[in-house]
Amino acid sequence: MRGKIAVIGVGxxxxxxxxxxxxxxxxxxxxxxxxxxxxxxxxxxxxxAAWFGQWSGGFIGQGTQSGQSLASFIGNREIPVTRIENACxxxxxTFRHACLGVASGLYDVVLALGAEKxxxxxxxxxxxxxxxxxxxxxxxxxxxxxxxxxxSIQAMHATRQMYELGYTMEDFAxxxxxxxxxxMFCPYAHYQFEITLERVLSSYVVCWPLHLLDCCPQTDGxxxxxxxxxxxxxxxxxxxxxxxxxxxxxxxxxLWDRDSFVEQLATVxxxxxxxxxxxxxxxxxxxxxxxxxxxxxxxxxxxxIGFVRKGEAARMLKDGExxxxxxxxxxxxxxxxxxxxxxxxxxxxxxxxxxxxxxxEAGQRQVKxxxxxxxxxxxxxxxxxxxxxxxxxxxx
Amino acid sequence: xxxxxxxxxxxxxxxPEVYRLIGIKCKDCGHISYPRTKICxxxxxxxxxxxKLPKKGTVHTYCVNWTxxxxxxxxxxPVIIDLEGGGRYQGLMTETSTPEDVKVGSKVEMVLRKVTxxxxxxxxxxxxxxxxxx
Ligand SMILES: [Zn+2]
Numbered sequence: 001m002r003g004k005i006a007v008i009g010v011g012x013x014x015x016x017x018x019x020x021x022x023x024x025x026x027x028x029x030x031x032x033x034x035x036x037x038x039x040x041x042x043x044x045x046x047x048x049a050a051w052f053g054q055w056s057g058g059f060i061g062q063g064t065q066s067g068q069s070l071a072s073f074i075g076n077r078e079i080p081v082t083r084i085e086n087a088c089x090x091x092x093x094t095f096r097h098a099c100l101g102v103a104s105g106l107y108d109v110v111l112a113l114g115a116e117k118x119x120x121x122x123x124x125x126x127x128x129x130x131x132x133x134x135x136x137x138x139x140x141x142x143x144x145x146x147x148x149x150x151x152s153i154q155a156m157h158a159t160r161q162m163y164e165l166g167y168t169m170e171d172f173a174x175x176x177x178x179x180x181x182x183x184m185f186c187p188y189a190h191y192q193f194e195i196t197l198e199r200v201l202s203s204y205v206v207c208w209p210l211h212l213l214d215c216c217p218q219t220d221g222x223x224x225x226x227x228x229x230x231x232x233x234x235x236x237x238x239x240x241x242x243x244x245x246x247x248x249x250x251x252x253x254x255l256w257d258r259d260s261f262v263e264q265l266a267t268v269x270x271x272x273x274x275x276x277x278x279x280x281x282x283x284x285x286x287x288x289x290x291x292x293x294x295x296x297x298x299x300x301x302x303x304x305i306g307f308v309r310k311g312e313a314a315r316m317l318k319d320g321e322x323x324x325x326x327x328x329x330x331x332x333x334x335x336x337x338x339x340x341x342x343x344x345x346x347x348x349x350x351x352x353x354x355x356x357x358x359x360x361e362a363g364q365r366q367v368k369x370x371x372x373x374x375x376x377x378x379x380x381x382x383x384x385x386x387x388x389x390x391x392x393x394x395x396x
Numbered sequence: 397x398x399x400x401x402x403x404x405x406x407x408x409x410x411x412p413e414v415y416r417l418i419g420i421k422c423k424d425c426g427h428i429s430y431p432r433t434k435i436c437x438x439x440x441x442x443x444x445x446x447x448k449l450p451k452k453g454t455v456h457t458y459c460v461n462w463t464x465x466x467x468x469x470x471x472x473x474p475v476i477i478d479l480e481g482g483g484r485y486q487g488l489m490t491e492t493s494t495p496e497d498v499k500v501g502s503k504v505e506m507v508l509r510k511v512t513x514x515x516x517x518x519x520x521x522x523x524x525x526x527x528x529x530x
Contacts, residue, residue: 148486151461152459152461155460155461156474159457159500160456160500163500204462206461206462206463207460207461208459208461208462210459252438254437255476255486256430256483256485256486257429257484261456261457261476
């Protein structure tokens with residue numbers, strides 16, 4: 001894959017509670033922003049295939065979407081369009097499918113677009129819908145998933161991180177403080193305000209040991225990326241970003257089949273494969289957008305990707321190593337925590353951030369580039385058993 | 397909303413598992429899968445035997461959920477249990493006076509309890525209660 005694929009345009013809308021926008025409104029805005037982002041211009045008819053990331057439609061009562069939805073929304077019914085759903089990594093995996101489409105040699109220019117409406121339903125119903133997507137009605141053991149959702153599953157990991165690694169609720173809260181700080185500088189972030197450690201720790205206990213401000217919000221949003229053959233990229237832009245690797249990793253889909261609760265093997269596998277594909281080591285990455293759906297999850301991800309050894313992330317976070325201007329900035333966009341988590345748009349929003357950083361167009365939140373390599377990561381599913389890692393670079 | 401109805405095919409289909417705790421054990425890698433399956437989730441082997449889960453174990457991890465689904469009275473305490481002799485079971489604690497009674501490593505046993513109600517009907521399943529150290 002390395003050397004074959006370039007990103008020539010990225011576009012998104014500000015994530016948030018977008019009661020004034022429908023799924024179609026969001027898709028069209030992200031799509032038009034993406035077309036306009038191709039600096040030498042592109043005729044939409046040059047896009048020869050598209051993948052539509054859409055996770056929740058059927059779960060929260062907005063109708064199951066498919067490829068035809070995206071085709072209609074963008075007024076292009078002459079090309080193949082496929083819907084991708086792969087839990088929280090839906091957006092990152094939608095990007096991967098676009099890359100595979102180009103790498104296959106079938107298409108020169110393709111579109112990856114993800115969009116999610118999560119706020120039209122009241123919070124409990126929206127979260128509950130996500131819970132049923134998480135296994136309660138999907139044929140797994142009927143009693144086991146009762147009472148579960150994202151927060152309780154990650155809280156059970158957090159308990160074990162405290163027990164095995166000596167992590168504390170303060171360690172988790174520091175992730176929220178860092179990511180809210182970064183989000184202040186991102187015009188696309190759902191939350192653009194600072195929070196203090198005290199405020200996180202005095203917020204409502206949603207699911208001990210996690211507080212309300214340890215959890216990412218339910219968010220509406222859309223994001224799009226145009227991918228093309230690397231050798232054609234300069235036709236569209238003077239500033240292409242290249243794809244070094246794109247990989248998915250999986251693990252058991254039921255929590256009780258898994259062994260460790262301080263490590264998510266899906267991430268380990270996605271990252272290991274991606275680094276092999278890219279031919280680089282984790283230490284060569286300048287910055288990363290990782291899946292901080294909960295604060296404890298970010299610490300786990302940093303370790304599972306291989307940036308640091310298991311049990312080291314909390315101390316390094318405290319030392320400022322993952323800050324915007326630290327040794328390895330993590331989540332310069334504000335992460336899911338501040339930037340928001342409109343599931344199928346999340347991963348593509350992270351790709352938007354990685355591309356923006358690699359082009360050095362991120363303004364106040366610009367990180368220092370050394371090798372010019374950035375990484376994007378998602379993990380999710382009923383037992384957090386599916387993960388995606390994409391690695392992008394400034395040079396071919 | 398997110399819970400299967402008591403009369404749903406899901407409960408009928410999984411009756412042996414839910415109430416008689418029938419799972420499988422892999423003769424090749426030793427992994428215990430539950431509900432029963434024809435292919436070992438861990439290694440892909442077809443060399444499996446039926447295995448009745450024990451009712452005793454220890455708490456591997458837990459949390460205290462103050463925002464459970466609407467039919468639950470908060471807080472509830474979801475747990476992952478290391479069963480005696482291997483395998484894990486995911487469930488809820490019951491009969492704790494305070495959630496602070498539950499710790500990693502606490503000894504527990506399964507008891508049949510009402511798990512929730514759905515459209516006026518009771519849903520039964522196993523929950524865990526703390527047992528005294530022997
Ligand atoms: Zn096996």
